[in-house]
Each structure stands twice: as structure tokens, then as C-alpha cells.
Amino acid sequence: MVKSVIYSIKSPYRQSMDIVGYTFGDGENPEKSCCIIGALRGTEIQQMAICAQLVDALKRLETKGCIAKNKSVTVIPCANYYSMNIGKRLWTMDNTDINRMFPGYDSGETTQRIADGLFKGIKDYVYGIQMTSFYLEGEFLPHAKIMEIEDPKVTGKGIGENLADFGLPYGLIRKPRPYDTATLNYNWQIWGCRAFSLFTTYTERIGAKSAQTAANAVLRFLIANGILNHSLHKGSHTRVLNEDEIRHVHTRGAGIIKKRVSVGDEVGEGDLLCEIMHPLEGNIIDRIISPIDGTVFFSYDKQLVMERTDIFKIIPFGL
Amino acid sequence: MIKTVSTAALPVTENLIIQKNRVENNAGGKRVCIVTGTHGDELEGQYVCARLAKLLSDEKRKLSGTVDIYPALNPLGIDSIIRGFPMFNLDMNRIFPGSSSGSLAEAAAHDIISDIEGADMCVDIHSSNIFLREIPQVRISEQTEKELLPYALKLNADLVWIHAAATVLESTLAHTLNARGVKTLVVEMGVGMRITSDYCEQLLTGILNLLRELGVWSGEAGEARNPVISKDRSVGFVNSDAAGIFIPKTVHGSYVKSGEVIGSVLDPLTGVVVEDALSPCDGLLFTLREYPVVFGGSLLARIMGVERDG
Numbered sequence: 001m002v003k004s005v006i007y008s009i010k011s012p013y014r015q016s017m018d019i020v021g022y023t024f025g026d027g028e029n030p031e032k033s034c035c036i037i038g039a040l041r042g043t044e045i046q047q048m049a050i051c052a053q054l055v056d057a058l059k060r061l062e063t064k065g066c067i068a069k070n071k072s073v074t075v076i077p078c079a080n081y082y083s084m085n086i087g088k089r090l091w092t093m094d095n096t097d098i099n100r101m102f103p104g105y106d107s108g109e110t111t112q113r114i115a116d117g118l119f120k121g122i123k124d125y126v127y128g129i130q131m132t133s134f135y136l137e138g139e140f141l142p143h144a145k146i147m148e149i150e151d152p153k154v155t156g157k158g159i160g161e162n163l164a165d166f167g168l169p170y171g172l173i174r175k176p177r178p179y180d181t182a183t184l185n186y187n188w189q190i191w192g193c194r195a196f197s198l199f200t201t202y203t204e205r206i207g208a209k210s211a212q213t214a215a216n217a218v219l220r221f222l223i224a225n226g227i228l229n230h231s232l233h234k235g236s237h238t239r240v241l242n243e244d245e246i247r248h249v250h251t252r253g254a255g256i257i258k259k260r261v262s263v264g265d266e267v268g269e270g271d272l273l274c275e276i277m278h279p280l281e282g283n284i285i286d287r288i289i290s291p292i293d294g295t296v297f298f299s300y301d302k303q304l305v306m307e308r309t310d311i312f313k314i315i316p317f318g319l
Numbered sequence: 320m321i322k323t324v325s326t327a328a329l330p331v332t333e334n335l336i337i338q339k340n341r342v343e344n345n346a347g348g349k350r351v352c353i354v355t356g357t358h359g360d361e362l363e364g365q366y367v368c369a370r371l372a373k374l375l376s377d378e379k380r381k382l383s384g385t386v387d388i389y390p391a392l393n394p395l396g397i398d399s400i401i402r403g404f405p406m407f408n409l410d411m412n413r414i415f416p417g418s419s420s421g422s423l424a425e426a427a428a429h430d431i432i433s434d435i436e437g438a439d440m441c442v443d444i445h446s447s448n449i450f451l452r453e454i455p456q457v458r459i460s461e462q463t464e465k466e467l468l469p470y471a472l473k474l475n476a477d478l479v480w481i482h483a484a485a486t487v488l489e490s491t492l493a494h495t496l497n498a499r500g501v502k503t504l505v506v507e508m509g510v511g512m513r514i515t516s517d518y519c520e521q522l523l524t525g526i527l528n529l530l531r532e533l534g535v536w537s538g539e540a541g542e543a544r545n546p547v548i549s550k551d552r553s554v555g556f557v558n559s560d561a562a563g564i565f566i567p568k569t570v571h572g573s574y575v576k577s578g579e580v581i582g583s584v585l586d587p588l589t590g591v592v593v594e595d596a597l598s599p600c601d602g603l604l605f606t607l608r609e610y611p612v613v614f615g616g617s618l619l620a621r622i623m624g625v626e627r628d629g
Contacts, residue, residue: 095402109617179490254328307423
């Protein structure tokens with residue numbers, strides 16, 4: 001294992017922030033096979049912890065000679081611990097999002113420079129895996145996602161291919177929207193890297209089971225693509241679908257949520273998903289019913305809810 | 320007349336309400352929308368809207384058409400000094416055109432676009448953030464230059480910045496409206512969390528000029544100044560390479576020479592100057608850092624490459 005500083009930035013009042021990468025595999029000029037990146041935001045603690053778990057696992061596997069010849073894997077657990085150490089999601093000073101600054105700019109603003117420094121260090125990998133979080137606070141079923149980009153270097157292989165290599169129950173294909181074009185994954189793909197986002201159940205807290213599921217999914221991916229010689233159970237059958245096939249369920253009223261289902265539950269059309277309680281008077285003001293038969297894929301996890309909040313996402317059965 | 324553009328229930332008792340003030344005389348005339356408050360930390364537009372609403376209401380007989388004034392597209396953000404849309408971790412100016420079936424923020428964006436759609440002209444007023452101070456400027460994209468520049472010149476700005484298109488900007492209010500046939504000018508001026516009344520009065524004159532040009536206003540407007548236009552000019556960016564506190568040594572809005580010291584970055588512990596920020600070209604210092612603490616990469620200044628008149 002080689003530990004190296006991918007990019008470093010100075011603050012006037014703190015020690016410098018060094019973005020550290022751990023690279024596994026030997027041989028002269030091995031292929032840059034796969035880069036795995038954890039937290040770009042200060043709240044992505046689960047994402048960092050999964051990477052830490054991977055560093056630990058890969059250290060042991062490398063000692064046993066399990067990294068394939070002329071292949072290499074780099075893990076970057078945390079690219080924004082300045083924010084993490086003070087409990088902020090976005091950049092400490094100006095609240096910008098590093099994951100909206102790619103491919104970066106070396107003469108630009110601070111987060112553009114961080115994105116640039118990081119991207120220069122990781123853009124040439126064959127595969128990229130980003131542990132990421134959703135902008136709404138909630139729980140997801142673990143899944144892998146790839147953006148559908150019209151670039152023959154990337155899509156020539158079949159956009160959904162490789163999603164099953166993670167052995168997770170779901171693999172999603174997303175059509176990028178304008179605001180996606182400054183994310184790491186979009187730019188990785190533009191650069192010719194086959195890039196995936198891995199969503200786990202939690203963000204700010206560590207779910208031991210889902211963290212293990214994600215770490216195993218990455219190891220499984222490395223095995224499936226000839227980067228790691230190791231044996232691991234094959235995981236789940238992966239159902240690949242377009243993101244827009246997922247049914248979103250919104251609240252119609254606002255108040256306190258009383259949930260009746262959890263992430264992973266199978267629900268039937270007409271089943272009660274949750275009730276909304278009047279926050280001051282305690283009566284039930286709305287009952288949210290499942291519009292379809294399916295599996296609860298995302299569940300909003302705050303106690304208070306506004307009108308029109310995306311409270312559940314349900315994957316329909318049988319597509 | 321106060322109208323509700325979008326409303327949605329918040330968890331405990333209150334509603335999010337986005338409002339506009341419609342000032343109208345001769346409803347068959349043109350409709351112009353003045354919008355601001357997309358970012359909760361940008362307040363310059365608040366004073367412009369307040370001044371305009373009062374002035375037009377007091378002299379409605381000089382109006383021939385409709386002026387819709389939207390002072391707060393993100394009222395929760397302004398009320399709580401949060402730049403983005405509270406609870407959503409989103410920049411509201413990256414979610415247009417929104418969606419009627421989307422989340423609360425997206426539905427609000429959809430309602431705003433639906434309300435403005437069909438207008439003849441829109442002016443979207445932004446301040447800078449808390450870090451930078453900007454001279455009054457109109458920003459238009461290269462794609463819309465031909466159509467929008469004549470109107471931009473009416474706004475009494477000091478600068479018209481014609482910038483390259485970027486995919487990420489396709490989800491802004493201005494891009495969405497321009498794509499839907501509503502000529503939309505973006506104004507940027509001042510600094511975040513403050514009101515610079517001189518700039519607000521300058522823009523107010525400009526808006527009245529624009530209204531006169533469109534035949535919506537027959538009252539006094541004052542002369543619009545000739546702005547510097549960025550076309551075929553270079554923009555010099557000065558970013559800090561060091562970390563420390565930035566002390567400006569030039570006046571915002573002045574003309575600087577290539578190599579001139581714009582300001583210095585000091586180490587607060589030792590007082591040593593760790594970097595002198597130099598102008599990369601002769602020109603107009605249109606952006607100057609306001610917030611003193613800087614990291615490597617912090618933007619300190621922008622200079623529009625231009626010789627001083629006379």
C-alpha cells in the first residue's frame with residue numbers, strides 16, 4: 001500500500017487539509033484500474049467509513065497477493081474533512097459544494113481548486129466509484145447508479161453493463177440534468193472513466209450492516225472486473241432500471257410524520273405508508289397511500305414534513 | 320395589488336407564500352416582471368423593489384401596462400439568511416423550470432415560471448454573495464446577446480458582461496425564461512447581506528429607463544450611463560494563492576494598471592505579507608473582495624481589460 005497526498009490546501013487558522021489516497025497493487029506502471037472515493041461533503045460519514053473499511057480489507061488482501069498483476073486500486077476516504085470536523089455539509093468558508101465544481105479549475109476559487117487537484121489525480125482510472133449521499137435526508141436501499149452520457153467511449157459498452165457487478169438488488173441509470181454536469185461522476189465519464197455512484201442506507205450515521213454491504217459490493221465489483229483475485233459470495237440479483245421508472249410519493253399536507261412502512265418493505269397499492277399528524281392538535285390530517293405495488297426504495301427520515309415533500313420512492317414490481 | 324404566486328404548507332402551522340405586487344394601468348399593455356430574492360443572502364433587490372413599487376403605485380397614471388414585482392422568490396431563505404432553499408440543501412437558481420409534480424422547492428420554481436411566462440420582459444436582480452462586492456452590471460449570455468444587449472444598455476449599469484454559455488446555467492431562472500420567450504436580463508451588484516442605496520437608486524433609474532423604452536412608463540427616468548461592454552475584452556481574475564486576511568489597497572470601481580497592487584494577504588499571526596495581489600491587466604476593477612479571510616483560491620478581484628476613457 002502506498003499512502004500519498006492527492007491534493008493539499010492551506011487555511012489561515014488550521015492545519016493544512018491533505019486529501020490522502022491509499023493505492024494498492026504493485027508492478028511497474030500498473031493500470032489505474034479503479035478509484036473509490038468517499039466523502040466530498042462534511043456529512044458523508046458513512047461514505048468515509050465504508051472507504052476506511054475498504055482500505056483495511058485491501059491492506060489484508062494485498063498482503064495475501066490478491067491484487068491482480070499490473071492492476072491498481074486507489075481509495076480516497078475523505079476529500080473534505082475541514083467541513084466534517086466542524087459538522088458542516090458544504091465547504092467551510094463559502095458553502096460551496098465540491099461535488100458541483102468538477103472538473104475544477106486550478107486558478108479558480110478554493111473548491112474549484114480542490115476539485116481540480118483531486119480530478120487531476122483520479123481522472124485516468126478505468127473505473128470510478130463514488131460513495132455518495134442524496135440531497136434530502138433519508139434512507140435508501142443500497143444501490144449503484146450510472147449516468148447515461150452520450151459518449152461512445154463510455155456508453156459503447158452498454159450503459160447498464162457493470163451495474164450487476166456490485167451484486168446489489170438495484171442498479172439505476174440516470175439521464176443527467178444540467179446541474180449534474182459539474183459533478184465528479186459526470187466528469188469522470190466525460191473523461192472516459194466508467195463511473196458509478198454507490199448509495200448506502202445512511203449518510204450522517206454509520207449503519208454497520210449497510211456499510212458492510214457497500215464495502216462487499218465494491219470488492220465484488222473489483223473481483224468481477226479482474227482487479228482482485230478473491231472469492232466472495234455473489235450478492236443479490238441486480239434489477240437494472242431507469243431512474244424515471246421509480247414512483248415518487250409526495251406529501252399533500254404538512255406536520256409530524258407517523259410512518260407505517262420502512263425502507264425495503266414491500267407494499268401493495270392502497271396500503272397505508274404514513275400518516276401526517278397535526279403538530280399542535282394531534283389529529284391525523286392526512287394519510288399517504290401507496291399508489292402502486294412495489295418496494296419502498298427511499299424513505300424521508302425527518303420527523304417534520306412540509307407539503308409536497310418527496311417522502312417515499314417506490315420501485316414497482318414486475319418491470 | 321398583492322397576489323400569491325405559490326403557496327405550500329410548512330410543518331408547524333404556517334405556509335410558505337411567494338407573493339408579487341402587481342402595479343397596473345391599462346391591462347392590455349406590455350407586462351414587465353422585476354424579480355429578486357432567489358438567494359436568501361442577497362438583499363440589494365429588496366430596496367429596488369420597495370422603491371419601484373412605491374414610485375409606480377404613487378404615479379400609476381404614468382404607467383401604461385403591467386409591472387409585476389416579486390421581491391422574494393425564496394422568502395424562507397431571506398428570512399433566515401440562508402442562501403439556498405431552506406431544508407432542501409439546494410441553490411434555488413439551479414432547479415428551474417421546476418416541476419409541478421416535484422418537491423416543494425421544484426413546485427415553487429414551477430409556479431414562479433408559470434406566473435412569469437408570457438411577460439414581455441423580466442429583470443432578475445442579484446447581489447453578489449457576502450465575499451465579493453460588484454459594481455452594477457448586467458450579465459447576458461453570448462447566445463442572447465443580439466436580442467438582449469439593446470435592453471441591457473437601458474439599465475444604467477456600469478458594465479455589461481457577455482459571458483459564455485455553460486450547461487450548468489441552463490437550470491437558472493434567466494435561462495429558462497429566455498428559452499421560453501421572456502427576454503430576461505440578470506443584474507448583479509453590491510454585496511451580500513447589505514443594501515448599497517446608491518447602487519439601488521442607479522438601477523431604479525435604469526429600470527424606469529427600460530420601462531420607458533418598452534412604452535410602459537411615461538414618467539421621469541433620467542439618463543442611462545454608457546456601460547463598459549465586455550465584448551472582445553479580456554477579464555482578468557485575481558485569486559489568492561496564499562491563506563490569510565486580505566487588505567485591499569485600491570478603490571472598488573476604479574481603473575487599475577497592469578502590475579498594480581490591488582491588495583495584500585497578511586498572515587494574521589505574524590503580520591507578514593504573504594502575497595501581494597497584482598492586477599493582470601489595465602482595466603476596470605469591477606469585483607473586489609469584501610470578506611477578509613481568504614484561502615488559496617479565494618477570488619480577490621476581477622478586472623475588465625479596458626483603457627480609461629480620456
